Amino acid sequence: MQKTVPGIIQRSEEMEQLQYHIRCKKGDVNKALLLPGDIERADYIGTKFFRDSEKIIENREFHIYNGSYENKPVAVCSTGIGCMSAAVAIEELTNIVCKYFVRVGTCGSLSPQINPGDIIIVTGAVRGDGASKEYIPIEYPAVADYRIVTALRNRAKKENTDYSIGIIRTHDAFYMESPFAFGDYKKRVAIWAEAGVLAIENESSTLFVIGSLRKVQVGTILVAAGNLITGKKGTKDELQKSIDKAITIAAGALVDLQEEEEEKI
Numbered sequence: 001m002q003k004t005v006p007g008i009i010q011r012s013e014e015m016e017q018l019q020y021h022i023r024c025k026k027g028d029v030n031k032a033l034l035l036p037g038d039i040e041r042a043d044y045i046g047t048k049f050f051r052d053s054e055k056i057i058e059n060r061e062f063h064i065y066n067g068s069y070e071n072k073p074v075a076v077c078s079t080g081i082g083c084m085s086a087a088v089a090i091e092e093l094t095n096i097v098c099k100y101f102v103r104v105g106t107c108g109s110l111s112p113q114i115n116p117g118d119i120i121i122v123t124g125a126v127r128g129d130g131a132s133k134e135y136i137p138i139e140y141p142a143v144a145d146y147r148i149v150t151a152l153r154n155r156a157k158k159e160n161t162d163y164s165i166g167i168i169r170t171h172d173a174f175y176m177e178s179p180f181a182f183g184d185y186k187k188r189v190a191i192w193a194e195a196g197v198l199a200i201e202n203e204s205s206t207l208f209v210i211g212s213l214r215k216v217q218v219g220t221i222l223v224a225a226g227n228l229i230t231g232k233k234g235t236k237d238e239l240q241k242s243i244d245k246a247i248t249i250a251a252g253a254l255v256d257l258q259e260e261e262e263e264k265i
Helices: 039-046 082-094 146-158 185-194 203-213 236-264
Strands: 032-035 051-059 062-071 073-079 100-109 120-127 166-173 200-202 217-227
Touching: 032 082, 032 236, 039 051, 039 073, 039 236, 051 203, 062 236, 073 203, 073 217, 073 236, 082 100, 082 120, 100 146, 100 203, 100 236, 120 146, 120 185, 120 203, 146 236, 166 203, 200 217, 217 236
Parallel strands: 032 073, 032 100, 100 217, 120 166, 166 200
Antiparallel strands: 051 062, 062 073, 100 200, 120 217
16 A cells, blocks of 8 residues: 655545646656746757657647657747646656656846856756645655756756756746836845846746655756846847756756666666
8 A cells, every 4th residue: 555645745546647737658758858838948958969869748738759869859848838737747757667857948147257158067956836835735845856966067068068956946926027017027136136046037936846845856957047136137048058068067067966776687
């Protein structure tokens, strides 16, 4: 009989069947995934970075591809915008026994030292979202898995890529903390900048919390699309080069994690 842990939803045999939103079942998706928000970025990763790429499903905001990278099985699944849809993606992927997850996304920098195009490896997130509060009280930390962080750092070093590392903020109201906001968004984000929070984005805190609760490995690598403090913006070409580098680092980290697992067997 499966042991029940109070406060944590247990996976059942029914949950391992066809998942309602991603429309996949156990064995359909490789266990190591990149998680971009944008469906176009998922298509781009699946077709441009993977070998032997196969589109598994396209349903709602979820585009999923299997493929290989450096001869290891990998996958990509778009999560859509925000924490609710990201939660659906990681819950259902975990239900079908996926294990490693790296969010690859963009953010708004809160540090004058982090310019558009710069890369951030995330260690933890301020829980400014609503979805993670549905899982567990706010006192529970949203932290990236240390093994993912280590793998990302090692791959960045291998790629001779500079990066910043630290805490970011996840929140739900994009138009309240961006240059498009009505009102003075700089006053709203000042407290986080002063506290050393590196950037703002919209998915990582919930991914980290669910990853910890479901005992899977989750991390995030981000590219600064602009700087909310200095007002600097990157060009499309500049940002794409950095996004490509972030994808390369993240995919390589998934390879390394699987190789480490194989060495332990």
